[in-house]
Amino acid sequence: AQTVTQSQPEMSVQEAETVTLSCTYDTSENNYYLFWYKQPPSRQMILVIRQEAYKQQNATENRFSVNFQKAAKSFSLKISDSQLGDTAMYFCAFMKHVVGNNNAGNMLTFGGGTRLMVKP
Amino acid sequence: NAGVTQTPKFRILKIGQSMTLQCTQDMNHNYMYWYRQDPGMGLKLIYYSVGAGITDKGEVPNGYNVSRSTTEDFPLRLELAAPSQTSVYFCASRDSDRAKTQYFGPGTRLLVL
Numbered sequence: 001a002q003t004v005t006q007s008q009p010e011m012s013v014q015e016a017e018t019v020t021l022s023c024t025y026d027t028s029e030n031n032y033y034l035f036w037y038k039q040p041p042s043r044q045m046i047l048v049i050r051q052e053a054y055k056q057q058n059a060t061e062n063r064f065s066v067n068f069q070k071a072a073k074s075f076s077l078k079i080s081d082s083q084l085g086d087t088a089m090y091f092c093a094f095m096k097h098v099v100g101n102n103n104a105g106n107m108l109t110f111g112g113g114t115r116l117m118v119k120p
Numbered sequence: 121n122a123g124v125t126q127t128p129k130f131r132i133l134k135i136g137q138s139m140t141l142q143c144t145q146d147m148n149h150n151y152m153y154w155y156r157q158d159p160g161m162g163l164k165l166i167y168y169s170v171g172a173g174i175t176d177k178g179e180v181p182n183g184y185n186v187s188r189s190t191t192e193d194f195p196l197r198l199e200l201a202a203p204s205q206t207s208v209y210f211c212a213s214r215d216s217d218r219a220k221t222q223y224f225g226p227g228t229r230l231l232v233l
Contacts (some may be wrong), residue, residue, distance in 0.1 A: 004162075033220045045163075045210060045224035091162055095220055107178065108153075108222060110162030 002027045004016050006111035013082045014119050020067075021077040021114045023092030029053075031097035034068065034075045035108070040088040048090070051075065053097070082118045089113045122146050124225035126211050132231045133201040141196040141228050143211030151214045153178075154186065154223065156207040163210060169194055201232045220224040 003026045025034070036048040051059045051068050058066050060070035063083075067076045072105055092111040127142045145152065150171045155163040155178075165178030169188040185197040185204060194213075198205060208229050212222040 021157055035221070037224075043227045043229075044209060045212075045227075047221055047223070048222060093162075097220075105167070108163070110164070112162050113160075 002029075002096070002109045004109050004111035006090075006092055006114050008114045009112075010115045010117070012117040012119055013079075014081055015084060016084055017100055018078060018080045019082055019116065021079075021090050021092075021116065023075045023077070023111055025073050025075065025092075025094050025109075025111075027076070027094065027096070029096050033095045033097060034066075035093040035095070036064070036066070036075075036077045037093060037110075038086075038088045038090065038113050039113075040085075043112045045091075049077065079116075084118050084120060087116060087118045089115050124211055124213055124223055126209075126225040126228050127200045128228060129226070130229045130231075132233060133198075134233060135201060135203065137201050138197070138199045139201070139230075141198070141209055141211075141230075143194045143196065143225060144192050145194075145211075145213040145223075146211060147215070147223070147224075148190065148191060149213035149223075150191070150216050151222075152188065153212040154184070154194070154196045154214065155210045156180065156205075157231060158207050159229075166196065166209075198230075203232050206230060 032053045034051045038046045049061045064078045089111045094109045124145045153168045154166040157163045167186040169175045208227045211225040214222045
């Protein structure tokens with residue numbers, strides 16, 4: 001079974017600064033997907049960024065980028081130019097890549113989350 | 121496009137009561153999921169479906185049932201509600217493409233007293 005660990009329960013950053021959220025995972029799979037979801041106080045789960053394990057290039061979405069280290073099984077999220085609206089819980093998640101009708105590949109495994117506070 | 125919608129937003133149940141949490145998506149996605157999120161925790165998969173008529177258990181299925189009679193709807197049934205089922209429930213869906221991205225509904229907060 002896969003496990004996802006987020007070692008930072010809470011973090012804070014000053015507005016306009018950069019912050020990095022850590023995520024490590026444990027798997028014996030070679031092909032998989034990694035995600036960062038944001039959950040603001042509204043509780044809505046919002047996809048921030050995704051990474052396919054077979055791609056060596058780190059994914060980037062505007063102010064959000066990842067540092068994907070496959071050998072180290074690490075998937076950190078960097079938020080640049082932090083904004084007040086970035087205040088939220090951030091969850092790292094893992095999904096196996098399965099070919100065919102093996103339904104086990106549908107499971108998203110979540111980490112415990114990191115609460116990020118952006119201070120003015 | 122409404123995306124994934126869930127009803128109700130909030131419900132209080134007494135121990136032993138039953139209820140159905142509704143989930144509908146208008147994106148024609150084959151895959152649908154139910155998760156629960158306990159306070160301060162990540163989400164755990166309850167049940168999922170890979171298409172109409174096909175469902176399977178996730179990590180924490182006990183005390184729940186699902187059905188998938190149409191592509192759009194994936195209701196979650198709680199029989200004999202227990203305080204341990206107090207949680208926030210999220211429904212999600214995704215397409216069959218390579219992206220594997222799941223899109224979440226706004227959640228249903230359930231309190232069992």
